[in-house]
Amino acid sequence: ETGVTQTPRHLVMGMTNKKSLKCEQHLGHNAMYWYKQSAKKPLELMFVYSLEERVENNSVPSRFSPECPNSSHLFLHLHTLQPEDSALYLCASSQSSSGTGGGELFFGEGSRLTVL
């Protein structure tokens, strides 16, 4: 139990569907992240939110739409996805996304997405 909870754990969707991934952190952190991990590839940072404001978007296609209504919740809205978007989507949180002093990322268990 890392204090970061993701739902659903598994999701199968067609290319025309609209679905959402949810992440909730119970750690009182100020920063939340979405990562994508495709098969046999390193984690790719998709979005960074700090105090509910998006601070980084690593050129992610618009079919992925993040939402951070408060510092504890993070959503990833999915629409008209492609089969190559099938991957493990990981949510993480940390005390801060800026400054120095190191710090630790706390990850959820991930949402396994399959696009048919």
Added chain:
Amino acid sequence: LAKTTQPISMDSYEGQEVNITCSHNNIATNDYITWYQQFPSQGPRFIIQGYKTKVTNEVASLFIPADRKSSTLSLPRVSLSDTAVYYCLVGGNAGKSTFGDGTTLTVKP
């Protein structure tokens, strides 16, 4: 962001000590070195973090030479359950670190 280089894979046997080295030649003054462990279909988990010299916790040790251009994660007496991918990250804070390809450690009986 500092780029890291790790061996792609390593094999070991139960009860042995495993040392995984990471190169980060362009590490910045404010950067920390952090190691994560990831099991299949799970999120990475923090193992250890350090800035210089040696750091030890209940699961691992981290050795950092004076020039900080490399670091070595040491896992004492590994077991089968230590089979995982190990990532070395370098950055000033958690949000400024990039995951590389990682090292796949396979522990054999």
